[in-house]
Structures are given as C-alpha cells and as structure tokens.
Amino acid sequence: MAKFLYRLGAVAARRRWVFLAASLAVIAAALIAMLGFAGSFSPGHAIPGSPGQVALQKAEQHFPEEGGIEGDVVFVAPNGSQITDRTVAAQVQAAMKRLQAVEHIAEVSDPLEQVSDDGRVAVGSLAFDLPAGTEVDPAQQETVRAAGAAFGDTGGRVLFGGDAFEEELEPFGIPEIIGLGVALLVLLVTFGSMLAAGIPMLTAALGVGGTAAGTLLLANVFDVSQNALTLALMLGLAVGIDYALLIVSRHRAQLTRGMGVRESIALATATAGSSVMFAGLTVIIALVGLTLAGVPMLTSMGLAAAGAVAIAVVLALTMLPAVLSLAGEKLRPKPDSRAARRILITGTGGAAARWVDLVIKHPRKIVVAVVLGLGLLAVPAVQLQLALNDNGSAAPASEPRQAYDLVAGAFGPGENGKLVVLIEGGSVAEINATARTVIDTITPMPGIAAVNGPLIAADNQAAVVQVVPTTGPREAATSALVAELRTALKPITARSGDYVAVTGLTVVSLDAVDQLNGALLPFTVVVVGLSLLLLLVAFRSWTVPLKATAGFLLSVGAAFGAMVAVFQWGWAADLLGVPLVGPVPSFAPIIVMAVLFGLAMDYEVFLVSAMREHYARHRDATEAIRAGARNSGRVVVAAAVIMVIVFASFLFSHDPNVMPIALALAFGVLIDAFVVRLTLVPAVLKLLGDRAWHLPRWLDRVVPDVDVEGHHLTEPAAPATTREPELVS
Template identity: 55%
Template structure:
C-alpha cells in the first residue's frame, strides 16, 4: 500500500495543475447534478415489516387518505372561562372558517365533532390538512396565511398556537453555529502550524469534500430514501475527519521540509507514510459506519452510509487533491526557524506532549488506577440510559410545535400527544363488530390506559379501530410497556374471533424502532470490539496493543454514554448547553456514537502508537520509544482532537434534538479518548509492559498479514539515494511540461 500511495503522491506533485483542474471539473459537475436532479430528504422513522408498521399500512388501506402534510390549531380560553361561551365560541369558529379558505388548505376539522375539546372545556384542537405531499414542505406563505386566520380568536382573548408536522422547523444542515466551529478549527490549525497558509490546506480540502459529499447525498435521495438527519451527520463527520486527515499529512510534509527534503519527494513520502495512517483510520470509520445497516432500520442505514460517503470523500481528498496543493505551495510551507512547528522535529526538543507523557511514566501505576477509576465513575450513569425516537416534544420551547404539544398534553393528558390505535380485521362484517366490541371491553381494564374511544368501523366493514390514550407521554418507558400489555390483552380476541388484531399508530411504530435499535446496540458492540482487536493486531503485530486499545475504547464509549445521560436525562449543564427537553435520548444516538467513536479512537491509536512502534523498531528501547512517539505525534493528536471537539460542539449549539446527543457524546468521547486514554493510559500501560507490549506469538505471526501502515519499508527502501533520484525525476517531469 505504501508504494501505491507514494506513486499517487508523486503523481499529484508532478501533475498538480492537472489534478486541481480535474477536481474542479468533478466538483462542478457533481454540484450541478445535485442542484438539478437532487431528490427530497425523508422524515420517516419506521421499520418496514415491523408489526406496528404493517398494521399501520393495512389501516391506511381500510381508511384511505391522501398522504399530505397536516397541522394542528390549538385554541385555549383564559383561566376561569370555557370555549362554549358565546364571546369565545364564535371567534373560534370564525377563525376555523377562515382557515378553510386559505389557499393550499384542503380540510379543517371540527374539534367538537372529533372529540378534541378538553374535559375542562378550555382547550380545543382542530386538525388542518394541506394539499402538499407529506415528503414536501408546505409553502411558507400558506403557513403564514393560516396563522393570520387566528387573529379573530386572539382578539377575543383566546390563545391560539399552531403546531403539527407542517410547522416543525426544518433547519439547514449547516448554519452560523457550524461556521463558528470552522473558525475555531482554523485558529487551532494556525496555532499548530504557526502559518495561516499551512492551516488553510486542511480546511480547504475538508470543506470541498463536504460540498461534494452533500451533492452526492442529494443525488442519491432522488433514487433511494435518505433520512433528513443524514446530511447533518455527514457534514459533522466530513468536516472533522477531513481536517484531521489532512492535518496529519501536512504535518509530516512540513517536518520533512524542515529536514531539508525536496518538495516533490516530501509530498510523495508524506502521502505514502502519513497517508497510510489516513487510509487505515478512514477504513475503520467506514467499516463502523457501514455496519450501522445491520440494524435493519432504513433511517439509520441512510445516516450511516451517507456519513461513510463523507468520510470516504475526506480520505480521497487528502490523498489526491492535497498533494497537488502542497506541491503548488512549494517551500513556502517550510516552518520558520525557531518556531514551535520547526522545533517538534528536533530530536532534543522537549514539547508539551513529552512533558505530559514523562509525568505519566514517572508514576504509571498511579496514573493507570486514577484514570481508570475516574472513567468508570463517569461511565456509571450509562446504566440508566433510556432511548426513544424524538417527537415534537423534543423541540425547543420557543417553537410553536413544542408549545402546541405542551398545551395538548396539559389539557388532555400526556398520552394525547401520542395516541395508540387497536386495529381489528376480519373478512366477515358481523365478526368484525363482535371482535371490536370484545376488544373495547378488554382495553378498559389495562393498566396505564387513560381513555378508550368508541369503535370506528371502516367503510367496507371488514375492519374497525379503537383509539387508546395512554396515561403517559409517547417517549415514556411506561408507554412502551403499555404497548406490550395491550398486545397481550387483545391477543385472545384474535384467537376467539379469528382475523387479526394489532396495536399500531405512529407512537407504536416509534416504539418498534426504538426497541430494534436498543436490541442492536450490544451485538454491534461485540462486532466493533472484535473488529478493533483484529485491525490493531494486523496493524501493530502485537497482542497487548489491541487488547489495551479496545479496553480504552470501551472506557471512552462508557464515559460518553454516562455524560450523555447526566446532561440529557438528569439535566446537568442542560441550561448552558441549551438542551430543549429532558428525557430519553434519540434511539439511534448510542449506536452512532459507538460507531463513530470507534473509528476516531482507532485514528488516535494509530497516530500515536505507530510513532512509538517506529522508534522501537529502530532502537529497541521501550521507554524511549514512548517518549519519542509522544514528541512526534502528540501535537498532531492534540490538534486533531481539539478540532473534532470544536466541530462537534457547534452542532450541539444547533439545538437539533436528533443531533444534539450525538454531537455531545462524540465531543465528550473524543475529549476522554484523546487525553485520558491515548495520552495517559496508553503510555502508562506500555511502560508497565515494556518489551512485552510488542510481542506476538510465532504461530499467530504466521497467520497475521503484514500491513505497513506508516510506510516504514518504503522509507528504508528508498534511502537518501532514492530521494535524490526521485526528486530529479520529478523535477525533470516538471521542466518537460
């Protein structure tokens, strides 16, 4: 692999104008295709074939309705008054009548006829249907016009709030807060490199990679279903790894330039050596993200594959466009004499990284115990982790959808925000009616049921449905337990009368998805742990290194989950972080955090330990190799981690309830993994193991393939003579042009 990457880097340096022009054409073509042929993103959160989803599909066949956007209008009378009062009832009806005349509105429900007036008579809910398809956004002019119809009711003293799916805010995947993250990343790069020019290279390639991957996602959305959360996650990861991967190559290139190496040769070698680490690190992230598809949840699959595409684009950019850009800048990237960037390459230079690791090595046992116990303590809250799919109650309280959600919950009970439906089907109309009556009778005695509606018979009389209002909210664990009790309660009806009886509704579908995702977390963790052991055994040809790295990864994941529970469920620091609501985190957040953090943890392990292994191979001094590796790699690992944390935290500030726990978990996980695990536990464990850290049994050695991650064999083969020859060849090619 090192030889192939060397040739790729050499080609990029030799044909830099061709490479840059080619990328410009490709990106322009992809952008034009994405804008012209890009499809719409989907907001579906279901599992095809799940019991609740199957029943929901059958219910739609019995009660056909257009798949269009809808909204809710909530009217509430002042305290001490009822909507039935003439001075309030007439303005409410006038507003509803005006709503029905809004262009784009196809139907407005009657709260009284639909049983949507609260027991105290103060609150009413009217359903509004639009002519807009459910996978499209209702025009803003239509939504504003509908809101304006409430002026009459407001003038009479009523509180009028508009909510529902049509009013759910659709934020762009990238906004002002994410731009702040880019600026912070640029500042970190400037401090790391001591050069604005060098700092701009990783940022430029990362941004171009994100733009390209976003356009490809839009193109894919025209052919397959893509979750609306996929672009946000892809941007977050694409920016973070894109900057970090380019950072590694640029750092190696500048170190070689400081040593006097020719520019073309330095570009080729940096691509072959640091580029090898980029390929290995990127491959681990890709495998973990692609592995999310095994859960069988389309939403999660699209998020994983879209993010994997963004990471792949970041790797390709770092290996192709970046060498051309570095060659074009020539020796302007050489660190200034006496600067910190130049000092890192000096063998006698003491850096902050060597001071940190030196302090760890003075008391390895103490540091090992203290950090391990501390991380276990932080991870302890993870045992209380609760998950569910987000709904309108997860939105910020400043949004009208959240306000409507809360008003309905207070007026009708928390279960009114997530009703359940019991569907009864039978080919015989008489049997259907009998089964429905029996089911309705049994439902009244189920604990956790707040209300049971009357029986609604389908026009073809082969199906009936009963609306069930839980006593708890849709994201509550008690509601999930209620679904299980309802299925058990109505099962005898199907056995006695024949046909099918099932619990469905959007809340039941969401519970199915959450259950599937929760069940997939442990098997996925087992796969990730096994993959970690395998990949690191191949990379470092050691038994202890993979075991130590995997244990550290599990500590990092546990700490990330524990901190997430403390913030999003218990409310610690929820105010400063702007968490919109406390409760279960998004069901797909833990598995995504585990997948991404696995890849990033392997990145830091490879960056840091490969530098130690390289020095150990030369001098066979286990303790000295730890210090040398820390001096050579700690600065890059620190900068990479800080950039990751900055990018992730800006997505926390975006207030997206689906993305916030993922971004926070990744930011905290990277903080722990980079500084507590890789920069502290790794040196402590290696110091205690000594030469045994690099031992591999002979029998296993014969079976483990040789993978030169850092390009050591290529470096040894080339030597100084090859450096001159290749450099002359590259310069000759340049002159020939």
C-alpha cells in the first residue's frame, strides 16, 4: 500500500493542477446540482415489518382520512375566562373555520369537544392531505399560524404542535462556526504558520461541502434523516481536519530535515497517508455496520457519515498532495524558527513525549490507576435509559414544546402519546363484539387513563379503540404498558380469530427502541471483529488490536457515563442548555459506539504506527514507545483537541437528538486520546515489551504485509540542495 500511495502522492504533486481542477470540479458540480435538485429529509422512526408499523399500515388502509400527517392546535382562554364562554367559544370556532380553509388542511376536529377540567384549554386536530412520511414545510406552517393568530388578539393564546409542527433545527450554525475558529487557532499553535494551519481547514471545508451536496441529492432517492446530515457534517469536519493535519505535519517535518518538496509530498502520502487510509477504513467499517440494526433512520445516518469519512480520505490522498505542491517552499519552516527547532530537537518531542516517558517508568501503577478511574467514570452508564425524542424534548421556548407541555398539563402526559388498538374482522357485528371484549379487558389495567371507542371504519371491515396512558410516550411505564397490552390481546385474537393489535406512532417509536437495543450487541461483535482483522493486518501483531479494543471499551464506558450524568441525572444540564432531563435518544449509544470506535482506532493507528515503524527498523521495544510519542504525540494531541472542539460545538446546537451524541463523542475522544492512547497504551506496551510486536509464525504466513509504515520503500532522495519552484506546473 505504501508504494501505491507513494506513487499517487508523487503524481498528485507533479500534476497538481489536474488534481486540483478535478477535485474542485466534482465538488462544484455536486453543489450546483444540490441547489437545484436537493431532496427533503424523511421524518419518523418506523421500522418496516415491526408489529406496530404493520398494524399502523393496516389502520391507514381502513381509515385513509387518518393516514396523513396531523398537527394539534391548542387554545388557551384569556385570563379570567373559560374556553366554553360564549364569546371565547365563538372565537375558537371562527379560528377553526379559517384553518379549515387553509390549503392542504383536509379536516379539522372541534376543540370544544376536548376541553380541560378547568375549562381553560381546548385541543383540536388538523389533518393535512399530505402523504404519510412527509413534512409540512415552513411556509405552510406559517400560513397555518397566520390563520389562527386572530384568537390571540383578545388575550388568548393559540399554539400549534404535534407531528406537523415539529421543530426543525439547522444542522450548522453559529456555535459550529465558532468551533471551527477555535480549531484554526489550535492548528496555528501546532504549526506556527497560517498557511499550514489553513490547508487542513480548506480541505475539510471542501469535503463537508461535497458531503452535504451528496447527502441532499441522495435524499431524492433514499429516505434520509435530518440527523444524518448533522452527523455527517460533524464527523466530516473532524476527520477532514485531522487526516490533513497528520499528512501536513509529516510533510513539514521532512521539509525541515532538508527533503525536496515533491519527494516529501510523496513520502508523507505513503507513510502518513497509509495511516489515514487504515484509520478511515476503520471508521467507515464501524459506520456502515450501523445498517445491521435494520432501522432506516440509523442506516441513513451511518451511510451519510461513512460517506463523509470516505470523502475526507480521498481528498487527503489526492487533493491535499496537490495543494501541498502548490504551496511549495512556503511550507518549509525557516531554519531558525521555533517550528523547525521543535522538529529537529527529537530528544524531547514536546509535552506528550515527556508524559509518555514518565508513564513507562511506572507502567503497572499507571495501568491500575487508569482502569480503575475509567471504570468509575463508567458507573453511571449502568442506569442508561433510552427513548425516542418528540416535541417534549424540544427547547422549552419553542412553540411545539409549549403546546406539548400545555396538553400534558391540561389532559395528562398520556394525551401526547395515545395508543390505538386495531380490530379487523369479517362483519360489523363481529368487529363490535371483539372491540367490546378489548375494551372490557384493558379498561381495568393499571397505567390506562381512558379508553375511547370503538370507531368503525367506513369499509365496515375494521375498528379502532383509542387508549390514553397515564404516562408520557418517553416514559418506561408506557413501554411496559404496550408490552402488557400485547400480552392481554393475544387471547382475544386466539378466541375471536380477528386481527387485534396495538399500534400508533408511540408504539412504532417503542418498537424502534426495542430494535435498536437488540442490535447493539451484534453490531458490536461484527464491527469490532472486522476492525480487529484490519488492525491485525496493519500492525502484524495480535496484542495491539486486542489492547486497542480493550482501551476503546473503557473509553466508550466513560462516554456513556458522561451522557447519563448530564442528560439523565441533570449534572450541568442548565449550563449546557439541555432542553429536557430524561432518557437519551435510543439511537445515541449505537452511534456513539460506532463513531468512537472508529476514532479510537484513528489515534491507535496514528500513534502506534510510528512506534511500529521505529520497532521494525531498530527492534527496541522501549525506544519504539518513546519514538512514537516524539514523532506522533504532538499530532495526536492537536488532532484530539480539534476533534473535541468540533464535537463540543455541536453540543450547543440545542438539537435534543444531536446534543447527547456530541457530548459523548467530545468526552469520549478526550478520554481516549489522552487517558487511553497517550497513557494506558504506552504503559501496556512497556509491560509487553517485544511481545507486543510478535505475530505467531503460522499467522505471519497468512496475514498480508501491507506496509503501513512505509519501511519497504526505497531510501528517499537526498536533501534538496536548491529550492524548488513554487508555481510551475
């Protein structure tokens, strides 16, 4: 591989204008196409074939008027008045007439039929004639709000909520821009050169531009979650900067030692580029593994993020060498500069190398302290609770959240998560009899606030019974109630022969939670197994992959612990602007595990490949640890700091689906880079000695030698005696 990448880097440096033009043309074409043909995101968490989804599709066939997207309109009477007062009631009815006339609103319900016990709040529904699974666009939402706004002119309040009015947050905003600015400062401190610092930012920005364009274009063909774009942008920025940082750092070090520009580019692409290739493949494997869960939303998130990483790798190995060639001698540190002295004084290697030198003096104590400390940080993860977010998780100041809270306060938390029992039978009499049995069976059950119905379908082949729980849709008690209902309904199905099933959007979401929970273990086994094989090939050692995986498990445990402490226990929740303390999104753990595993392997590859390179040449295990820290420690520190900054910036997006993931990734990377890779890994390698790099003879014959470190390359050319022209193609 190193030889291939060497040739690729050499060609890109020599044909820089061709590579630059080709890269920019592809990205520009994608962006232009996006402007004219961008698709829309797919809402919902449905899993095809799940019991709740199958029953919901049957219900939509029998009740087509209920199959579209629905919203709620909540009326609050003026102070000192009640909704049922003649004047107020007339204003409510006038508002509903105006809403009925709005385009795409097919049906409205009378809010005066659902009034709170204190007479202050009434709730009506708005049925849109849009296909199920689509969204009400912002312009349509504003038209609806304008139609109902007159009710508020006399002191009352009208709020819109429900699925049709879910809060839509921008995937990229001011906090993320600030984060990029801080990342640029870190690069500037690392390189001591604005040009060198700007190159990784440039390639990363182009990469995420291509990622955004590709994701939005594919949304025309596939179901793509909005969170898929956010995750892809977050990860694409982080790895795009880090991968370029690794190659640029290697290139500048070689230039400082006198190597010619084009030779240095080729060699940096071969050595650091090999690390980038393996690191990227590991992340991609982990992200593609998310498809194993069988959840369309999670599949779109995993594939979009994997695409972002793939683009970052391709640009780092093709466009970046061309940019480095274009920069030419301007990237060579001046002989008397601080950057040059830092590179040439290899005996110290900076704070990271000094820290590693201290660690390997007390390896046993370090291993025990790190394992115990990270185990303690992981303790909160034992209480991890999962749910899917809804409007109750939105920012407290948002209209959908206020409508949600008003409904819950006036009618009980279960009003926001009604369940439906569907009965299919052969005749109306048979359906009515089965429905009566269902009502008699479930009404006395604990956890049920009300049972309404039955409502017979127009085709006389089905009926629905509405069930209002006493708890909200994100509470564990509601999930338990659904399981109890399914158990209670089985004998009715067996006796009557009718189809009887519990469904509704809440049930569909709970089925998705169960599916995600069940997928976590097989996902972990498959992805970790494939990545272990990749690391085995990369380092030709069986102990290094095992050590890397064990370190990852400690890191992910600490990340889960932080997620629980902040989002479930409420530690620092106000400081971070957490909109709701409670269960974390059910897809967060598996995404965090996938991304963090890939990134942990990134740092393992970055750091250990430098150690392996030294050991392959000199066969000194202890000195290899020191050499790896000297050569890559500073880069790993800078890369980790940048990634923490990028992830932390998304923590302030106030998106309840993104915030837990951003926190867990920021904290997980912090722990993995500084506590595991720069502390635990050197200590374990010191204890293992030469055994760390041993591969059994029988395995050595089977495992291919891909030469990640580039030690099979011919000796590089002698140091340049003359400066190369900077702008000659």
